[in-house]
Amino acid sequence: MNWIAIGQCCAFLVCASASASNKPTISQSASRPYLDLAAWARTNSLRMVWETNGRDLMLTNRSLRLAFALNSRLAEVNGVKAWLSYPVIPRGTNAAISLLDVQTLIRPILTPVRYQAPRQVRVVALDPGHGGKDKGYETPNYQEKTHTLLLARRIRSLLEAADLKVVLTRSSDTYVDLDDRVALAKRQRADLFVSLHYNSSGNGRAEAKGVETYCVTPAGATY
Ligand SMILES: [Zn+2]
Structure with a gap:
């Protein structure tokens, strides 16, 4: 050596x-x-x-x-x-x-x-970001929590049409703790957990566009 x-x-x-x-x-x-x-x-x-x-x-x-x-x-x-x-x-x-x-x-x-995925996806947990007192990103005419819920409902109908079972972590304008959202998905034996957000940057200026995807870091990784 x-x-x-x-x-x-x-x-x-x-x-x-x-x-x-x-x-x-x-x-x-x-x-x-x-x-x-x-x-x-x-x-x-x-x-x-x-x-x-x-x-x-x-x-x-x-x-x-x-x-x-x-x-x-x-x-x-x-x-x-x-x-x-x-x-x-x-x-x-x-x-x-x-x-x-x-x-x-x-x-x-x-x-x-x-x-390829080792098992078939049957249950999808959709998590409309924010809700209730947590408005997410907001402008005078816009609150992120409203649009994440609208998006979740739209995705739910598409997935159900494809014969998937869908659970929502919230189905109205209510505040749900992050831990409770995860617990609900586990109870429902969800194969996928998809959290929906509309991110913002730079005080509302259009500095970023496109899709940002977060993944669970590999076991043992620092970041
Ligand atoms: Zn958000």
């Missing part, structure tokens, strides 16, 4: 010789397994190109475009921003990505068939 010091504070425990094999070697940084990104790209037939700034890098094939930046958790998958659990880090003249991010974010995108 070799210890290689990177930068001023990171250290890698190299478990096997990386250069002798095309197979990406797992190493440790801050007690966490990392993969050599260039070796991983080769084994997955991805072309890896560094930007001239020496910080940003791109992995591409015919259908996939992955963008990373050194010391950053922010990545892009085919133009869609995605947050990694851990930053991509420098490794000598190369870069390394956490094994957890490869397993839980990148690989499911590369090989989606293997990650």
